[in-house]
Every structure is written in C-alpha cells, then in structure tokens.
Amino acid sequence: MTKATWRGKTIAESDSTVEVGGYIYFPRDTVRMDLLKSTPKTPRDLECPHGVQFYDVVDGDTKSLRAAWSYEAPQAKMQPVDHWIGFWEDVDVR
Template identity: 35%
Template sequence: MATARWNGEIIAESDETTIVEGNHYFPIDSVRQEFLRPSDTHTVCGWKGTASYYTLSVNGAENADAAWYYPEPKDEAKEIKDHVAFWRGVEVTA
C-alpha cells in the first residue's frame, strides 16, 4: 500500500497507485479532500498535458502547490486521469 504523509497526517493511501516518472499517482477517492485547497498554478508537460495544483492545508500549516493532477491528460497519460501526485516534502512510501 502506498501512503502520502505530511505534517503528521496521512494525506492519501491506496493499493492502486499508478507510477509515472517515479511519482505515485493516487486515485482521487483515496485522497483526503479536507486537506486540499485549489491553487491557481498550472504547468504544462509535453506528453501528459496541463497540470493543475492543490495546496495542502494540514494542522494549521500550508504547503503551496504540493499536490498536482491532470484534469484532462493527453492520451499517452490517460491512466493518471482522476489521480493526484505529491511533492514538496510530502513523504510517499510504498
């Protein structure tokens, strides 16, 4: 089981992550929504498409743009639709 932790809380947990470029993408229904705050940040990947971000808000602390997802991934990355990945100090273990 893969687990994402930050600031003393489990953010996401799933037996069904998809690994792309070394990152675990968690199904959105395995992510604790109460910790996610929408961000205005977007980046573009040549083969995955345009990424959107969430800021994590956990136990009074924020981690800006620490989670990302592809709302409309390109066909080559369709397996990560409705999945979220983490970085910026979020500990992901499998």
C-alpha cells in the first residue's frame, strides 16, 4: 500500500500506484480531491506536451503550492498515468 501524506493527513492511498520518471502516481479515485485546488496555468505549464495541471494542497488556510499535478493530455510516454495524480515537495509518498 502506497500513501501520500501532508501535515499528518492522508491525501491518497492505493495498491495500484505507477512509477514513471521517478515519481509515483495515484489513480484519481484514490486521491482526496477535496484537498486539491487546481492552479492557473503558467506560460511554462502551457508548453508541457502532456497538458499538465498543477494543484495546491489545501486544508483551510494552510497550503502547499503546486505540490500535486496531473497530465490531462498525455503523449505515449505518460499515457499509463493519464489523469492520475503525482505529488512532490511537502507531500510525503511512501
């Protein structure tokens, strides 16, 4: 079982994670999407060939900026994680 936690809260938990490029991705239905808020896309985000969408992890007034992402139009290399959620920085994945 792989878990993603942030400030003591479990954000995602799954037996079906996939590792691509050194990052672990969770199926969207195993992620607490109520703790994620999509961020406006930057010009650099728009250059991503996989259609990246970043998310802030949010709980009340506490935020971890752009600590999660999803590929919404992945090319072949990232197709296995189409619309799955990856985490980094303040989110602990193990």
